[in-house]
Amino acid sequence: MMPTREDAWALVCEFTQSENLRRHMLAVEAAMRAYARYFGEDEESWGLVGLLHDFDYERYPNVAPDGHPNQGARILRERGWPEDIIRSILSHATEVTGVPRVTRRDKALFAVDELTGLITAVALVRPDRSLYSVTVDSIFKKWKDRRFAAGVNRADIERGAAELGVPLEEHVARVLEAMQGIAPILGLDGSAR
Incomplete structure (x- = not known):
């Protein structure tokens, strides 16, 4: 039997105390669900993958054979999660x-x-701290400034869109729209100014 979203969220909360990391996983889940709908795929399994992808990162931050995401895979296997999700x-x-x-x-x-x-x-540096005022153009304006969000690997974003077969601008727009759909959950709806 496929574990539920509630099972996944419980695992996230068990292993991740950081609100920001939890919000990141929620954002990735929303984007994955949007892509599942776009491609006509199973939204639940895609959402689970997005929600769980970094659940082990806080405890095992080293990206080495004994760190993230290998430790997460071990934990998921021990708890009976499906191998295709892992x-x-x-x-x-x-x-x-x-x-x-x-x-x-x-x-x-x-x-x-x-x-x-x-x-x-991009949302966090806006005066309203809201995803609702972020546009694709504003994202690409910040994209060009390599000092802004310097830890974000732009080459990986470009390669990811290419591997997926989606034009970069369309990719950015789809993910932005997915995140705007859960802006209050992400704390990026302008209410926490």
Whole structure:
């Protein structure tokens, strides 16, 4: 039986205390669900992959054989999660895990992961701290400034969109729209100024 979103959220809360990291996983979940709808795929499994992809990061931040996401995969296996979900999560760090991105779901996870961080950063520097005032143009304006959100790997975002077969601007727009749909949950609706 497929674990539920509630099961996934419980796991996230068990392993992750950081509100910002939890919000990142929620943003990736929203983007994954949007892509599942776009491609006519299973929204629940795609959402679970997005929600869980970094659940182990806070406890095992080292991206090495004994760190993230390998520890997360071990924990998920111990708890009986489906291997296809685990495989997709491992594929978002191919360089560390050796698990290639094969399925659309694998490619979507890689494509949205870094981008959600960039979009969040753009919203946080707006006067209203709101995703609702962020536009694709404002994202690309900040994109060009390599000092802004310097930790965001723009090359990975570009490569992810290309692997997914979606033009970069369309990709950015889809992920932004998905995140705007849960802006209050992400604390990026302007209410926390």
